[in-house]
Amino acid sequence: MSGNQKTFSLIFNAAIFILLEIAALGMLRSNGILQDTWAMKGAHALYACLWGKTESIKYYFSLQKENARLAEENFNLAGRIRDFENRGPVSCIHADTLSRTAATTADSTDRYAYMQAEIVKISNNSQHNYIIVDKGSEEGVVPLSGIITGQGVIGIIDAVSRHYSYGISFKNTDMTVSARIGKTGPVGSLVWDGIHTDGALLNEIPHHIGIESGDTVYTSGFSSIFPPDIPLGTTGESRIINGATYEIRVRLFEDFKALRYVTIVRNRGTDEISSLVSDR
């Protein structure tokens, strides 16, 4: 018997079997009350299982939409939190300075403007990683804006096209972020350790300051790109470099491999600060 014939015979037998069993079950149901209930229970269990699976599949395919909705909601909530922290319980202000679109918000001090964006491409496996996001000059993104999330600094916008922006990832060994241990602690520069996906090194912390392992590291706000008090990670082991400063291992909060949505942040005073520095 050839392969095709075998398959056909198998399908044919299965079809006959199913038909005959359905007929037998039908007769059983119509002739026994208990069997009727039993068959109904079985059928309901089967329906429930099938519908449950269908719903799960449907839910899985709607996850992308759900994620986008949650990211938007998260972005709005983050804006409200910034507002509460800076000015008290007032609703977030929709600014028009950065992009002149409703998708941009500003904090209450008006120093920073925020915009939600989705990552189009991200590299994680080289020493010089990059990010491409789906917002460009048309949406109001400018170079030297920061890319952040609620759990850390992701990178800096380097180049902008009409609809996309290219950013240098924090996971570049030559990119540093001004960071502080605790919200009032010493300030140093945070740099990716170049090895671990969640590892960074906090340098230039004076060695006379006591360091506790497990302290949270925040952005200092001294940079003209990133706002202060964004949690970045927790401190770990430390060692003294050249007898003068600590180098502290930091475990980052953000999982770069699971990143999808980010916030682009722009310091509105960058130009003013730059001109002031150049005048001096």
Place this chain on the structure above:
Amino acid sequence: MKTNRNFTVTYILLVIAQMVICNYFRISPYVFITILPAMVLCIPLKVSTAASMLIAFGTGLAVDVLAEGIIGLNTLALVPVALIRQPVLKAVMGDELMEKGNPFGSRTAGIGKVMLCVSVAYAVFLAIYVLADGAGVRPFRFNILRFAASCACDVILAMLAIHVLNPSDR
């Protein structure tokens, strides 16, 4: 031709015997006496699986309708036996016996192999029969006891049915 006619007549007589058993030989609620799976196993090997399923369906339905009981119960349990008949025989008897088209019987196959085939067929039949008859209201222990007791009784009776149905065994 004569062998075929003999088989058909014997088969029909055994169906009538099964009806009599169902109506008058109710020994215990734990024991269900049946020779139907053995009869289905004895259907000649040249009969295809689809045809043997139809024969099993007809046989089960006849017993269900003409003997006291719930219509559909024997039918439901007997069709799967016809479905697994050829694969089980092939697996137990081996390709050689199957290719020769030797009839199913202890003289050609050996009593051990026949018992094994019969046990598998009865296990499938009784598992479905006991579950469907209990319809989820009988305790699990009762079902297990009924399955085991029926299996033990029926396998012995099945050897007799095979002996009657198989010309080489007579």
